[in-house]
């Protein structure tokens with residue numbers, strides 16, 4: 001049996017795989033379009049950029065693909081509403097939002113008839129999302145890269161979320177292989193969202209030094225760090241994190257552009273993420289999922305999809321096993 005399609009609102013993705021949005025600028029037009037071209041859903045990360053750059057990326061992705069392209073934006077960013085509005089005006093296919101909750105975004109998306117998909121980590125979040133009109137929810141567990149809403153393993157929470165809502169559930173956090181997809185679907189998820197695997201693709205917009213640091217990571221190198229957003233985040237241990245842990249904060253050397261609705265100012269999150277992305281690994285923050293060190297190769301998105309499809313088919317064949 002081959003991988004099923006994923007239906008979110010009126011959208012039907014040929015394959016039930018969403019490429020997670022990855023800020024700052026790691027998942028941009030090229031990556032999102034490559035995923036959409038393979039039949040998945042590609043997300044452009046909108047957090048940490050301004051509407052004109054987002055619009056440029058949406059247009060570029062449309063040139064590269066006629067597949068399903070969405071955006072991912074964190075509620076915590078000050079530009080949240082402007083980014084959502086800009087994406088809607090550009091005719092975006094769906095909007096995924098995390099790190100907080102916005103009733104206004106449900107309204108904006110409903111008016112524009114654009115599917116809205118919140119990232120949740122609890123039954124409460126799933127039920128409220130369904131009540132407010134979400135087209136689907138993404139359940140993110142503690143294994144995920146970036147900001148975390150929970151420290152509970154995704155597969156622990158999944159059965160409860162499946163029981164609590166009737167909208168499609170997309171499982172995220174620690175999905176690397178076809179057998180992980182098979183397990184999530186067998187437990188009632190309609191699809192999966194994957195971040196780390198696509199961050200280590202040719203098309204991801206990070207410096208090769210960033211990608212190599214992730215490839216060389218050992219399990220004990222992946223740690224939790226407090227983010228100025230007011231949430232815990234998962235990242236790769238490095239000199240930057242050691243300084244934060246030892247002193248509690250890092251001197252902010254850039255002009256504050258007030259990018260967050262609320263900022264703890266222990267360091268500048270977007271500056272740190274951007275520094276790492278462009279290869280300054282000593283002074284930057286490298287978000288990554290718990291299982292990043294299991295990825296040993298940088299592959300093209302096409303190769304990643306080919307492997308996932310094959311591994312899924314092996315996992316669900318009578319002799320295959322997942323668990």
Ligand SMILES: Cc1cc2nc3c(=O)[nH]c(=O)nc-3n(C[C@H](O)[C@H](O)[C@H](O)COP(=O)(O)O)c2cc1C
Nearest residue numbers: 020021022023098144145146173174195196287289
């Ligand atoms: C480098 C990186 C940046 C991320 N940035 C965001 C983001 O901007 N917004 C968001 O909602 N999730 C973000 N995430 C989470 C991913 O979208 C995804 O849900 C998560 O990584 C899934 O877990 P996995 O990495 O184990 O596949 C990020 C993850 C990584 C690895």
